[in-house]
Amino acid sequence: xxxxxxxxxxxxxxxxxxxxxxxxxxxxxxxxxxxxxxxxxxxxxxxxxxxxxxxxxxxxxxxxxxxxxxxxxxxxxxxxxxxxxxxxxxxxxxxxxxxxxxxxxxxxxxxxxxxxxxxxxxxxxxxxxxxxxxxxxxxxxxxxxxxxxxxxxxxxxxxxxxxxxxxxxxxxxxxxxxxxxxxxxxxxxxxxxxxxxxxxxxxxxxxxxxxxxxxxxxxxxxxxxxxxxxxxxxxxxxxxxxxxxxxxxxxxxxxxxxxxxxxxxxxxxxxxxxxxxxxxxxxxxxxxxxxxxxxxxxxxxxxxxxxxxxxxxxxxxxxxxxxxxxxxxxxxxxxxxxxxxxxxxxxxxxxxxxxxxxxxxxxxxxxxxxxxxxxxxxxxxxxxxxxxxxxxxxxxxxxxxxxxxxxxxxxxxxxxxxxxxxxxxxxxxxxxxxxxxxxxxxxxxxxxxxxxxxxxxxxxxxxxxxxxxxxxxxxxxxxxxxxxxxxxxxxxxxxxxxxxxxxxxxxxxxxxxxxxxxxxxxxxxxxxxxxxxxxxxxxxxxxxxxxxxxxxxxxxxxxxxxxxxxxxxxxxxxxxx
Amino acid sequence: xxxxxxxxxxxxxxxxxxxxxxxxxxxxxxxxxxxxxxxxxxxxxxxxxxxxxxxxxxxxxxxxxxxxxxxxxxxxxxxxxxxxxxxxxxxxxxxxxxxxxxxxxxxxxxxxxxxxxxxxxxxxxxxxxxxxx
Numbered sequence: 001x002x003x004x005x006x007x008x009x010x011x012x013x014x015x016x017x018x019x020x021x022x023x024x025x026x027x028x029x030x031x032x033x034x035x036x037x038x039x040x041x042x043x044x045x046x047x048x049x050x051x052x053x054x055x056x057x058x059x060x061x062x063x064x065x066x067x068x069x070x071x072x073x074x075x076x077x078x079x080x081x082x083x084x085x086x087x088x089x090x091x092x093x094x095x096x097x098x099x100x101x102x103x104x105x106x107x108x109x110x111x112x113x114x115x116x117x118x119x120x121x122x123x124x125x126x127x128x129x130x131x132x133x134x135x136x137x138x139x140x141x142x143x144x145x146x147x148x149x150x151x152x153x154x155x156x157x158x159x160x161x162x163x164x165x166x167x168x169x170x171x172x173x174x175x176x177x178x179x180x181x182x183x184x185x186x187x188x189x190x191x192x193x194x195x196x197x198x199x200x201x202x203x204x205x206x207x208x209x210x211x212x213x214x215x216x217x218x219x220x221x222x223x224x225x226x227x228x229x230x231x232x233x234x235x236x237x238x239x240x241x242x243x244x245x246x247x248x249x250x251x252x253x254x255x256x257x258x259x260x261x262x263x264x265x266x267x268x269x270x271x272x273x274x275x276x277x278x279x280x281x282x283x284x285x286x287x288x289x290x291x292x293x294x295x296x297x298x299x300x301x302x303x304x305x306x307x308x309x310x311x312x313x314x315x316x317x318x319x320x321x322x323x324x325x326x327x328x329x330x331x332x333x334x335x336x337x338x339x340x341x342x343x344x345x346x347x348x349x350x351x352x353x354x355x356x357x358x359x360x361x362x363x364x365x366x367x368x369x370x371x372x373x374x375x376x377x378x379x380x381x382x383x384x385x386x387x388x389x390x391x392x393x394x395x396x397x398x399x400x401x402x403x404x405x406x407x408x409x410x411x412x413x414x415x416x417x418x419x420x421x422x423x424x425x426x427x428x429x430x431x432x433x434x435x436x437x438x439x440x441x442x443x444x445x446x447x448x449x450x451x452x453x454x455x456x457x458x459x460x461x462x463x464x465x466x467x468x469x470x471x472x473x474x475x476x477x478x479x480x481x482x483x484x485x486x487x488x489x490x491x492x493x494x495x496x497x498x499x500x501x502x503x504x505x506x507x508x509x510x511x512x513x514x515x516x517x518x519x520x521x522x523x524x525x526x527x528x529x530x531x532x533x534x535x536x537x538x539x540x541x542x543x544x545x546x547x548x549x550x551x552x553x554x555x556x557x558x559x560x561x562x563x564x565x566x567x568x569x570x571x572x573x574x575x576x577x
Numbered sequence: 578x579x580x581x582x583x584x585x586x587x588x589x590x591x592x593x594x595x596x597x598x599x600x601x602x603x604x605x606x607x608x609x610x611x612x613x614x615x616x617x618x619x620x621x622x623x624x625x626x627x628x629x630x631x632x633x634x635x636x637x638x639x640x641x642x643x644x645x646x647x648x649x650x651x652x653x654x655x656x657x658x659x660x661x662x663x664x665x666x667x668x669x670x671x672x673x674x675x676x677x678x679x680x681x682x683x684x685x686x687x688x689x690x691x692x693x694x695x696x697x698x699x700x701x702x703x704x705x706x707x708x709x710x
Contacts, residue, residue: 064652070644071637122637144633149644151651200622225652560671 045191046204052144053183056212058160058173060221061256061433066160067174069146073125075116078196079109082139091135095128096120107139116140118165119147138195148174150266155228156219158279159258159378159431162266170269171277173215173431176377180435183212213436218254223247226551227257231523234544235261240528244280244410245548250418250511250520252444253427255376282374282381285407286524289490289537290344290472291509292403294420294459297337299364300352302455311336312348319347322394326350326402338462342471344487350398358389361397367450368416369426370408376429384408403490414522417509420463421484421517424456425449460484464514467542476508476542478549480560484517485510485545487537492527502532508541512549513561519552521545 029037058067075096082088089104096103096117106116120128125142132140148163161172169178189204227245235243247257260280264272278284300306317331328345340348353361365371371386385407387396399405408416411429419426425446451459463484467476472487488507491499507524511517523541534540553560648654658664 065647068644068647069640071640122634122641126634144637146640149648151644151648152653153651155653197623198626199619200626201618221652225656557674 046189047192049188049190051186051188051207051209052146053185053209054211055146055148055163055167056181056183056214056436058181059214059216060219060224061216062220062222063216064221065151066156066217066219066221068149068151070149071122071144071146072119073122074118074143074145075120075125075128076141076143077107077109077114077116077139078141079107079111079114079139081196082107084137087135088132088137088139091131091137092128092140095124095131119145141196152221153265153267154263156221156224156258157263157266158260158277158281159217159219159255160266161379162269171380172279172378173217175379177213177215177432177435181212181215184210186210215435216433218249218256218430218433219258220256222555223552224257224259226555227259227548230544230548230551231259231261234523234525234540238525238528238530238540240525242280242284242524242526244284244524244526245522245544246281246410246414247519247521247548247552248414248418248429250421250427250517252430253415253418254430254433254444256519279378279380280524280526281410282376282378283409285382285384285409286505286526287406287490287493288403288408288413289488289505289507290346290349290402291413291417291486291488291507291537292406292408293341293344293349293401294416294463294486295365295368295370296349296353296356296361296401297341297462298368298420298451298455298459299361300356301337301458302364302451303356303360305355306337306352308336308458312340312345312351314340314345314347314351317347319350321350321354321398324395326398337458338465341459341462341486342465342468344466344472346402349401353397353401356397358392358397361400362386362389364450365400365406367426367448368419369412369447370406370416374409374411374415374429376411377431381411382409384412403488410522410524413507413509414520417486417511417522418520419450420456420459421511421520422456423453424451460511460514460517463510467510471538472536473508473510473538473542475538476510476546476549478512478546478553481512481549481553481558482514482561483510483512483546483549484514485542487542489535489537502535503527504532504535506535506537506540508537508545510545510549512553513558518556518558519549521548523548 055069057065057069060066075092085104085107086100089100089107093100093103098117103116106114128140129142132138146167148167150157150160150162157172159172161174161176162170163174164170167182169175169181174181186207186209188206190198191202191204192198227247231243231245234240243259243261245257245259246255248255258279258281260278262273262276264276269277297306306312311334314328314332314335316333317328319326326346328343328347330343332339332343332345332348335343335345335348337352339345340352365386371384373381373383375381387405396405415426415429426448427444428447430444461484463486464482465471466473466486467483468474473485476483476485476487485508488505488509490505490507491501492503492505494500505524505526506528507522509520509522511520523544525540525544528535528540530540655664659666
């Protein structure tokens with residue numbers, strides 16, 4: 001009887017020990033090491049999937065799409081789900097534009113995540129999955145993504161820019177506003193089963209993506225198309241090194257069109273050469289030549305150094321100063337200020353500059369915005385080159401008066417000409433009209449008042465005479481609309497200094513209608529191989545300006561001064577057949 | 578002598594048994610119902626996932642088509658069509674254009690004008706002029 005009791009005691013003790021051990025182990029697993037095992041389980045089954053944010057579109061001022069997204073898929077493989085790589089490869093290879101052999105090698109892996117192919121079109125990816133489902137095969141999966149597409153290809157390429165393979169901006173607006181365009185990716189914590197399918201009821205934390213903002217530019221694609229066509233024609237006909245054209249609204253500083261040649265296709269930016277990718281309107285500086293005469297004349301008139309009655313003796317085209325001779329194209333005697341602009345007299349401009357103090361003249365050059373970045377929201381803008389008076393030699397001031405010894409960017413010149421057009425205010429160039437839900441980025445605010453309205457009006461009136469038959473740019477005339485502007489013809493500078501014979505940068509900067517300016521434009525033709533006799537701003541760039549202005553006037557439906565003049569010209573409407 | 582001639586037996590307490598049977602039945606039923614609901618949850622989850630997938634697919638197809646439309650109607654594409662002669666541009670003579678007064682928005686003072694007399698409307702000079710043939 002006693003022996004039986006001992007046995008029962010032993011069994012009970014054993015049972016207690018065993019169950020105590022189990023209980024301890026249970027507590028250890030469930031409580032003490034809860035976090036560790038939860039993490040291990042999560043690693044096995046829980047994944048954080050990224051919900052990509054849609055990149056914002058880029059639109060022109062009228063809502064025309066300039067940069068859009070095309071949905072594509074990234075095909076990935078989970079080697080642990082693939083039973084027969086060869087069969088799967090044979091089925092999927094045609095959809096992925098790969099050989100079955102190459103695909104088979106990639107699929108013969110035990111890795112859980114292998115990227116097989118990126119940027120597979122939506123149609124092909126879906127067709128592949130459908131074929132796999134039909135054949136009962138597993139192991140290939142699709143990830144969402146998109147590629148950027150520029151429907152207008154080369155048009156406006158330097159302004160829009162492009163994105164790299166990760167979808168981030170590399171140049172242009174795409175780069176400047178990359179953060180706003182990109183938005184913020186979202187995420188979702190999910191658990192998946194053995195086959196990799198999401199178990200929806202165990203869906204965890206979720207954060208929706210913040211979609212990228214659409215950006216509306218100030219560019220008007222109707223006008224841009226006009227400018228592109230004229231720039232393209234000039235580039236093909238004259239074979240210059242480069243052609244640049246910019247059109248802006250002088251009253252607001254809005255850039256309405258901007259085109260450069262050579263250019264590139266942002267859809268295939270890998271094929272582009274660095275020279276083609278440069279936005280010359282902001283990143284090239286050049287000696288402006290006579291277009292710069294608006295600065296010295298405005299400054300002198302604004303300071304009261306010259307007035308309506310002032311006449312400058314132009315030395316019959318040969319003015320010896322500082323041991324050098326300043327020449328005019330033709331010899332002139334006494335010229336008024338408007339006549340100096342009309343005839344583009346270098347001697348006259350130089351003599352006006354000599355009447356001004358160095359610092360005063362320099363201040364006006366800077367006040368017109370030269371020597372500093374305009375602040376246009378594009379990458380790669382340079383500030384040009386304006387030396388301060390203490391670095392001038394004896395000739396610098398007289399040279400600057402007719403656009404030598406100074407280097408400017410095309411956008412600076414457009415803004416300076418706009419200053420004359422709008423009554424004396426230097427405007428900051430605007431390229432973005434709104435971002436997101438109609439939010440205006442910045443208002444059109446003048447940077448500063450450079451000259452008085454009276455001075456601007458006086459110079460504007462003088463610039464109208466440049467386009468007259470007696471001026472240097474009668475070819476800039478636009479039938480029915482008064483035009484004001486200034487030609488520029490500057491010799492190119494060699495890489496080792498000094499001017500290059502027979503090689504010129506010619507330009508025309510102007511605005512229209514001259515009495516109530518709506519558009520300011522600049523056309524620059526760089527180094528056209530057409531001979532020195534024909535290579536003048538008035539002969540090469542002015543006609544391009546005229547054609548752009550003429551077509552722009554019809555596009556904007558500006559009412560001509562005399563409607564009868566316009567009876568023969570026509571605007572275009574689309575008629576499908 | 579014992580007068581009770583019935584053989585001694587262990588009686589079954591039907592009431593208690595029935596209570597237990599019913600309890601176990603309901604417990605089992607609840608368990609089965611739980612499993613059924615869980616299965617339903619999974620089924621609905623799968624359905625939701627399929628719908629989400631289909632929706633994403635449709636959205637992606639829509640985006641792809643929109644991008645294609647944008648490409649086909651872009652200025653470059655239209656210009657190509659013009660060059661190929663598929664689209665013809667017909668000049669409109671100025672004499673065939675009728676210009677009417679554009680609608681005048683409220684002035685900064687907030688007062689809406691019933692008629693516009695401002696000739697300096699956007700890009701327009703003389704708004705009352707109508708030229709037509």
